[in-house]
Amino acid sequence: MNLNKIFNPKTIAVIGASSSPNKVGHDIFRNLLDSKKKVHPVNPKAKKILGMIVYKSVMDIKGKVDLAVIAVPAQTVPVVLEEVIRKKVPFTIIVSAGFSESGEIELEQKVIGLAKDKTTILGPNCLGIINPHKKLNVSFFNKMPKKGSIAFVSQSGALGVAMLDWAIKNNIGLSSFVSIGNAIDLEYSELLKHMDRDKNTKAICIYMESVRHGERFLETLKSVKKPIIVLKAGKTKTGEKAAFSHTAALATEDAIYEGIFRQGKAVRVNTLYQLFEIAQVHALDQQPKGKKALIITNAGGPGVIASDAFENAGLELVDLPKHIKKELNDILPKHWSNNNPIDIIGDALPIHYKKTLNKLKNATFFDFIMVLLTPQTMTNPTEVAKELVAFNKKTKYPVFACFMGGHQVSEARRLIKKGGILHFMEPEYAAQVISKMVIK
Amino acid sequence: MNLNKIFNPKTIAVIGASSSPNKVGHDIFRNLLDSKKKVHPVNPKAKKILGMIVYKSVMDIKGKVDLAVIAVPAQTVPVVLEEVIRKKVPFTIIVSAGFSESGEIELEQKVIGLAKDKTTILGPNCLGIINPHKKLNVSFFNKMPKKGSIAFVSQSGALGVAMLDWAIKNNIGLSSFVSIGNAIDLEYSELLKHMDRDKNTKAICIYMESVRHGERFLETLKSVKKPIIVLKAGKTKTGEKAAFSHTAALATEDAIYEGIFRQGKAVRVNTLYQLFEIAQVHALDQQPKGKKALIITNAGGPGVIASDAFENAGLELVDLPKHIKKELNDILPKHWSNNNPIDIIGDALPIHYKKTLNKLKNATFFDFIMVLLTPQTMTNPTEVAKELVAFNKKTKYPVFACFMGGHQVSEARRLIKKGGILHFMEPEYAAQVISKMVIK
Known part of the structure; x- marks a missing residue:
């Protein structure tokens, strides 16, 4: 259609x-x-x-x-x-x-x-439809989200409103928004096929409570080539009960949905923000090809926390090849960790981040890089952010960031996001999101 | 000592x-x-x-x-x-x-x-010591956190800096901050005993990579009366390796630590923000007495998401007693959910929130209440926030909030936090934090 x-x-x-x-x-x-x-x-x-x-x-x-x-x-x-x-x-x-x-x-x-x-x-x-690329707002939500490449289909109008409002505040661009309401006619399948053809869309997000035509939906999932990320509510018995009194659609066993998502290669997430974080990774073409992680940090503690979080999420901290260790020895302070996480020590200057990143520019022993920073005495978070954004433009593998702190890293975070790098508030959350993308 | x-x-x-x-x-x-x-x-x-x-x-x-x-x-x-x-x-x-x-x-x-x-x-x-109650900063961190009732002991100075900066930005008050560094003499035990006696401290947060004197630490945990919340890094093999190259202290098996925390009734959390969120709940005297949750929402979708999240986290959505249903029938729109989550429907006005809350003021069939909101056409998030803060002062059970969205709920969130109510960004996160407090 x-x-x-x-x-x-x-x-x-x-x-x-x-x-x-x-x-x-x-x-x-x-x-x-x-x-x-x-x-x-x-x-x-x-x-x-x-x-x-x-x-x-x-x-x-x-x-x-x-x-x-x-x-x-x-x-x-x-x-x-x-x-x-x-x-x-x-x-x-x-x-x-x-x-x-x-x-x-x-x-x-x-x-x-x-x-x-x-x-x-x-x-x-339902709430209606919004198409930011045509400045078309056929809904009673009163703002226009930024043009972008994430399509969002929501079964709940109220949730749609909250997420639109959130996307606007966080400067996340959408290719379209559709609230399907009771979905007596147009349902997920037709919409997903349209979004798969739509040249503005790079990734599709769904908030779903139930689907009417399961088989057709599975066929659609199998045929759609663009990444689909789903938040399916009504997972638990309690949630099913709440979903029933909300839309009068009896959610069937969660296992059936789980099977559909798995067969259809849709990524199922647990939270609303994960939905958009993962969609953004696709929108930015930043999907890691595999689970091999490289961490760079100026602080040991966050390095340890990130290592834990990555392993728990099924990601892998690769060993550093000998020649990389050797090259890093020449440019880093004596007491750098000599290992992954690459701890470049608390007094790391922006130049240390820059030199380390440049040594890794064409490396192939990992799939993505995560840069951690805490604002210590010698740290210049804003300058490190600038180096990171410049590096991100030169390299082919995905670069993620987690700058921990408050006021002292605010400007750095803004520059990172503006520069097209995904920034996470904590390593644990980053690990969850990244693992959803690479582990099938 | x-x-x-x-x-x-x-x-x-x-x-x-x-x-x-x-x-x-x-x-x-x-x-x-x-x-x-x-x-x-x-x-x-x-x-x-x-x-x-x-x-x-x-x-x-x-x-x-x-x-x-x-x-x-x-x-x-x-x-x-x-x-x-x-x-x-x-x-x-x-x-x-x-x-x-x-x-x-x-x-x-x-x-x-x-x-x-x-x-x-x-x-x-180490980074040193900060005592906001005496305006004493014996550290090279250059700001003074707000006076408050959370004590924080960090084994990592860099992480300490990030969390101090975060606490200041988020207006979270501290009773003291201590960075223990290599801890050749003063370790957790002496500090915890001091904080247990300190009249300004209501809850103690620890970031730990390893402990030297395990037995003494366990004894201390058992003797300390105030709540202790621990983030223990170096959980996994990868994390242990990273911790070793950071402090040269070989982290022993995680199971041993797990046993110590359990016996010592310390709450173990997974992320840095959880550490402070839970400490804040204690600082605000908002610990739920049990796991029975009541949810009020103006949106079905978030109600379903919250129900899922709460059940997954081991919390329980209690059934509404008949007399409460009857009383709510008198004040709520016809199509309210008649169930927990109490969905007061998308066109809920601040007065509907107020009336619903007041009916529950002296109720005893639940242990805590979670108020959800999405900014729909008829919604006035700021006024609902004011009602919530006023109600929170009158009631004895803990009240938590999750106002979903961006700009349209910013002012409401500010008022909620200022009013001494814990606000969570999403239901899933709220469920994790709350469950850590009530389920032993």
């Missing part, structure tokens, strides 16, 4: 557009006006909304409509949907809540019956 | 004080001048340092000296230590590096032999 028109429609009708700022129908309409698309408000009672002439029905709009957005009370949805179908609008987003999630199963069935093969529906009970 | 004079000395001599801002002996001296104690610089070559008259030897100082700080090159330490002993200074902090950690085992043995019973030594190869 070609979904281009839902992600990049030429003309949009907002049914239930409102001039009252407290209403969802107002927020969506206002967000859409910023998109510079042809947007038509539909509302039988209003005359003008934000300066635009209002249509009484979608059928009154002249010319084709690519996308209808429905934001009217649930009970009114079938009536307006009939008009959408008569107008031959190919795609419809129903944001209205009050369907199966509230026990209104018959009403939902009615909508499904009406729409069948006549218009493709996203929702109901 | 009474350690009051090392944490609160009246007169201090800095041997190796320097007027050169790049030297440790300068930083320590400058930090001490801010303490408004009697501080004397000692240096055979200088005449005045920062306006103070310099003594050629510690023996030239008139009157008693409570604490000598030695910051001269390692080879010179025995000579100045002899003078310290002749001057009968009861406590000596040797910050100088270049002893067993650099292979100079004989030099370290010489220092041990000299000091024996004559002066109590902290270090060598």
Whole structure:
């Protein structure tokens, strides 16, 4: 199914557009006006909304409509949907809540019956769609995330909002955001296939509570070439119970999902931030080819903590080849660790980091490098960060960073992230995320 | 052993004080001048340092000296230590590096032999001591943490610096900080006993790579009444190897440590931030009495994620008693979850949070409460935060929070932390930290 028109429609009708700022129908309409698309408000009672002439029905709009957005009370949805179908609008987003999630199963069935093969529906009970590359916001979330290469499909609108807000604060770019709500029509499979074709998308994140068509989903996972990272909630008995009272979809045994993800080669993560951290690694093309780690540190303690964390996560600290030790002897202080982690000692200057990194530029005995730093007396975290960013541009293997501390490393962290290097708050967390990427 | 004079000395001599801002002996001296104690610089070559008259030897100082700080090159330490002993200074902090950690085992043995019973030594190869309650900074870390009730003992100076910097940025108060370095004399046991007596300390954090006197340490753990939280590095084979090349102390089998911590009822954590999070819970007197959790949320998805995380961590989501359900029916929207997590639905206003919390004020069917929030259209995170802080003052059970998002929840998070409530970035992390506190 070609979904281009839902992600990049030429003309949009907002049914239930409102001039009252407290209403969802107002927020969506206002967000859409910023998109510079042809947007038509539909509302039988209003005359003008934000300066635009209002249509009484979608059928009154002249010319084709690519996308209808429905934001009217649930009970009114079938009536307006009939008009959408008569107008031959190919795609419809129903944001209205009050369907199966509230026990209104018959009403939902009615909508499904009406729409069948006549218009493709996203929702109901969803937040909508955002496509930052087209500056298109068909949702009631009021900000536009940065353009980027991570696509995010969320079964929970509320969670979607939180993650959008978080992505904006952390300067993470998205290729698209889709809230699927009750997913009576468009579900994961169609969306994933679209994102796999979408040239802006490098990695796909999913927040999932349940899937309706398991077999189709597995087939899709197998066919999609881009990396898929999944946070599946409702793992435990307690979680299943909570998921049931949230979406009325009974989550089946977690083991079945586990099997699907494994067969489909999707990466399953445990936390929301892991979801985005791993997606970012893919977005930055920073996947390690294997589990061999090299650690550089100016502090023994963090080196030990990182070693523990890496081994616990199934990563491997490779031994240093003799010739590397020899070369490092020439440039490092006498008491450097002579081992991996390469502890270049507490009084390490930016030049020590630089020289050490440069000796490793073309090395092949490891798969990725992790640079640790604590802000000691002689340390200049900001200058080390600059060296790291410069080095990252020259080397082919992934470089990760963990600069520990507070104010003294703030600017360094900012430069590292801006320079396209993934920064982790602690070694343990880094180990968990990195291991998810390399160990299948 | 009474350690009051090392944490609160009246007169201090800095041997190796320097007027050169790049030297440790300068930083320590400058930090001490801010303490408004009697501080004397000692240096055979200088005449005045920062306006103070310099003594050629510690023996030239008139009157008693409570604490000598030695910051001269390692080879010179025995000579100045002899003078310290002749001057009968009861406590000596040797910050100088270049002893067993650099292979100079004989030099370290010489220092041990000299000091024996004559002066109590902290270090060598350490960062020093900080006592925020006395504004005393006998270290070369250049900031003063906030006064508070967490004591922190670190075997790694570099890690100590990172955590001090982090604590300052996150507004976490400390009762004392001690870097033990090579710990040739003062080790964990004496320090823990002191902190157990210290009226400013409510919880004790330890970063440990190895302990010299295991049996004595276990006895101490058993005798100390205040909560002790330990991050023990060198857990795995890889970590042990890294720890060895860092401090030359061979970490024994991790199982032995595990046994000691269990018998001594110390809480063992996996990450640095967990160390401080748990200490904060104790500092705020917010330990849950048991594992029964109650979750309040305005979003189903996060409720499911939290349920999973809590069950995985061994916490229990209690069922709601009938009378509570009934009372909540009167105040919550029709479609609230009728269950734990109490999902008060996406359009929950601050008043819904307030009313729900107030119904639970005197309830006894759970041990702690976790409030989740995502910033949806109708949500006012800042006002909800205010309600939460007000409620926290009225209730006896611990209240935790997890407000998910970015900019839209920033101010709310600030108010929550300022209001004495522990805030977690994600439910999974909260579950790990809380479970460490209640499950023995």
